[in-house]
Amino acid sequence: MTQDTLSETEYDAITDAAAQWCMRLHAAECTDQERRAFEQWRDAHPLHAFEYEAMLEIWEVAEHLPRPETAVDVAPRQPPRSWRQYAVVAGLCTLALPLAAYAGWNLGWVPDSYQHYAATDTVRQVTLSDGSQLELNLNTELTFSNYKDERRVTLKKGEAFFSVSHDTQHPFVVRAGEGRIRVTGTRFNVWMYQDQVRVNLIEGSVLVSSNTALPGDGLRLGPSMQARYKHGDYMPQISQTYPNDTALAWRSGKLVLDNLTLNEALPLINRYLNTPLMLADSNTGLIRVGGIYNIKELNNLAGSLPKVLPVYLTRNKEGNPVINPIPQQPQKN
Structure with a gap:
């Protein structure tokens, strides 16, 4: 099944x-x-x-x-x-x-509709009861609840692209990790891995908060802006994105690594893996990797890394593959 x-x-x-x-x-x-x-x-x-x-x-x-x-x-x-x-x-x-x-x-306690969705090994498109369109990446789970004062999505894991039906009287709130994204009608992408969250705004505006326990609605994003936050962040980190940004390549079935360090690349890769890759030490995380990969074939990536990087693989006691650097030979004078 x-x-x-x-x-x-x-x-x-x-x-x-x-x-x-x-x-x-x-x-x-x-x-x-x-x-x-x-x-x-x-x-x-x-x-x-x-x-x-x-x-x-x-x-x-x-x-x-x-x-x-x-x-x-x-x-x-x-x-x-x-x-x-x-x-x-x-x-x-x-x-x-x-x-x-x-x-x-x-009283705003109970929703009048509740929907739950999951995508495992294929990208899935769904329409919520309010007319909003969602696209779910692989290994993604979320729920939708329609309350009197807000429409609420809880992203449990994974990544989703949102095209939100406009309703100024009925805000649309996405809860991801410890934070939230609040909109009335717009198009944006939310990626989550463990406690890390990244929000890319395509159209409209959103308010991003890194912690729902903090006062206020957070920082406002405009088109072509990105927000990142993780556990313990008081405020999200805001940055500008550019026309060649590859954050949404998953919608075409691709993961693009543009000369990233392994520290930056592993959360993007591990999001798709049955068993996440680990780093032997902090220096290993500085090795850079690039390439375009099929998101459905990323479980084969670990075995190919030693062919393209100066690394070799071992396994830790939990069974996770560990990336180790190949020691550099000292140059002879």
């Missing part, structure tokens, strides 16, 4: 299974055997883990719903022990949810 062959029915089946597992794992009588079965299901496909994480977000949102004051305690003395009984309990709960959900929407 691969990302580009899943039908809508298969997606729905995964979502339903994720909802059942979320409900079951939160039950007090959930057994160790059931938890092991869940782990096997979760690890069987990347989308299983992603859909389950999405269900956890919905579960957390539901905990904020106000409880009806007239609710009657109808909990049985013995907890339900079958999926059928759980379905009945869930059905009864839905009778009280519409009013609570409406109150939660008006």
Whole structure:
């Protein structure tokens, strides 16, 4: 089962299974055997883990719903022990949810729509419920929630290009790492690897904050500007981009390394790898690399590095390939 062959029915089946597992794992009588079965299901496909994480977000949102004051305690003395009984309990709960959900929407607590997307081994194009167009790079996961006071995307990992539907009364906010990008309607790209985030603005304007806990909306970007931030940054770093900038080459299936140091190149490369490359030491990171690579073939890059750079590969105890410099021979006089 691969990302580009899943039908809508298969997606729905995964979502339903994720909802059942979320409900079951939160039950007090959930057994160790059931938890092991869940782990096997979760690890069987990347989308299983992603859909389950999405269900956890919905579960957390539901905990904020106000409880009806007239609710009657109808909990049985013995907890339900079958999926059928759980379905009945869930059905009864839905009778009280519409009013609570409406109150939660008006208070800005609860979204009226929630979407979650993942792209694994192929670039994926999606349309959000507000009409915004997104293009997801390989190994990308994100969610979209439509609240009364804002449209919110959470980029969990990877990279996405946004063409945001204009709505001045309903800002569009992307949360990535510890920061956020706030817009009303524009075109921009967000790249994220571990705690590093890079924002490239193509059209319109955005406000970029490196930490949502800090006051204010951040720094404003204009077209052909870039913002970078990472964990602990008080403010994002702003720079100008140029017509030959290659940050969006992924949309054509390419990764362009323009004479970068390995320190600069590895986050761009590792974003695509099953097992990230490591550097033997700080001096190794100063070696420069260039070239144009197919993003679907980057897992083969490690083996080719010794052919183009003065390096050799070893493996650390975790199994990661480590890039080591070949010692330079002293020149003879």
